[in-house]
Amino acid sequence: MKTIFSGIQPSGILTLGNYLGAMKHFVPLQDEFNCFYCIVDQHAITVPQEPAVLKDNVRRLAALYLAVGLDPEKVTLFVQSEVPAHAKLGWIMLCTSYVGELERMTQFKDKASGRGESIPGGLLAYPPLMAADILLYNTDFVPVGEDQKQHLELTRDLAARFNNRYGEVFKIPDIRVAEVGARIMSLQDGTKKMSKSDPNQGGFISMLDDPDTIVKKVKRAQTDSEGSIRFDKENKPAISNLLTIYSLCSGKSIQELEAMYDGKGYGAFKTELAEVVVETLKPIQDRFHKLFGSPELDDILTAGAKKAADVANEMLYKAEKAMGMARL
Numbered sequence: 001m002k003t004i005f006s007g008i009q010p011s012g013i014l015t016l017g018n019y020l021g022a023m024k025h026f027v028p029l030q031d032e033f034n035c036f037y038c039i040v041d042q043h044a045i046t047v048p049q050e051p052a053v054l055k056d057n058v059r060r061l062a063a064l065y066l067a068v069g070l071d072p073e074k075v076t077l078f079v080q081s082e083v084p085a086h087a088k089l090g091w092i093m094l095c096t097s098y099v100g101e102l103e104r105m106t107q108f109k110d111k112a113s114g115r116g117e118s119i120p121g122g123l124l125a126y127p128p129l130m131a132a133d134i135l136l137y138n139t140d141f142v143p144v145g146e147d148q149k150q151h152l153e154l155t156r157d158l159a160a161r162f163n164n165r166y167g168e169v170f171k172i173p174d175i176r177v178a179e180v181g182a183r184i185m186s187l188q189d190g191t192k193k194m195s196k197s198d199p200n201q202g203g204f205i206s207m208l209d210d211p212d213t214i215v216k217k218v219k220r221a222q223t224d225s226e227g228s229i230r231f232d233k234e235n236k237p238a239i240s241n242l243l244t245i246y247s248l249c250s251g252k253s254i255q256e257l258e259a260m261y262d263g264k265g266y267g268a269f270k271t272e273l274a275e276v277v278v279e280t281l282k283p284i285q286d287r288f289h290k291l292f293g294s295p296e297l298d299d300i301l302t303a304g305a306k307k308a309a310d311v312a313n314e315m316l317y318k319a320e321k322a323m324g325m326a327r328l
């Protein structure tokens with residue numbers, strides 16, 4: 001059976017972009033593959049986190065993973081810091097990397113910009129840790145949104161470089177990006193990625209936003225002066241983004257939606273889009289609220305960490321042995 005690995009940072013409340021670009025796709029995969037889904041708290045701390053908030057966000061993310069429909073009997077769900085092999089192989093991957101290639105990562109450049117002398121070292125070490133996450137599990141492919149492509153390419157390079165130096169230890173993983181929805185854009189700027197760290201709250205819909213907030217955010221979403229509802233990423237990025245969201249939440253194709261709204265204005269389109277988003281998130285939110293405080297959640301994470309560690313330790317040992325580090 002082929003293996004899937006993916007991770008999400010507990011660095012805020014997940015957005016509709018995280019859901020449509022990544023999480024939603026995790027669910028059908030659980031029936032066909034051996035899936036490892038990780039709460040990557042060690043990636044989150046590459047920028048300062050408030051301890052109580054981080055703790056809460058880890059739990060929230062665990063509950064959300066389950067609320068979207070992942071079955072702990074089928075998948076391994078765990079917290080990265082509870083499996084020390086990640087940090088250990090992360091160090092090895094950092095030692096396999098070149099500063100130049102790490103400085104070229106666009107996410108590093110974005111996050112480092114404006115920090116002057118105070119760029120956290122963890123930001124530079126972020127992609128090698130991500131490579132370790134993936135390589136520890138003999139992963140065949142990694143489902144992610146488009147923004148992670150460059151990190152995945154680096155992961156492949158690091159695995160190949162390591163294998164070249166020390167012998168065939170790692171499987172070279174493939175990336176799997178969704179055809180539609182791999183890059184959901186901000187509601188306030190159709191040329192910018194929807195992000196949970198956007199200081200403009202109107203730019204994103206959180207997976208836990210209540211119906212009134214969702215309606216307000218959709219109503220205020222950027223449009224254009226043309227007035228027609230058609231998909232044209234170049235000239236109509238904001239409307240194209242809303243059509244993508246509508247399509248993914250309703251199951252209707254973009255063409256069907258264009259036909260449905262032919263000759264209609266943005267007002268009616270937005271009202272119905274908001275309804276579709278609310279209907280998509282409502283059942284997830286209901287399940288989330290039941291799971292969040294439940295002791296069952298801790299049992300699932302404890303069992304997940306144990307299962308993950310068994311697999312990860314074996315790979316870590318192989319890598320250390322190949323490098324001359326495992327004494328026995």
Ligand code: TYM
Pocket residue numbers: 005006007008009010017018019020021022023040043129130133134142143144145146147148151181182183184185193194195
């Ligand atoms: P993170 O936490 O930023 O995002 C989690 C997942 O959501 C996707 N995503 C989006 N997809 C579509 N449109 C958007 N606007 C959008 N925003 C986010 C991301 O592509 C991702 O799939 N570095 C990773 C976490 C990570 C990881 C890993 C992923 C750590 N180790 C190993 C895969 C494998 C990250 O920051 O994701």
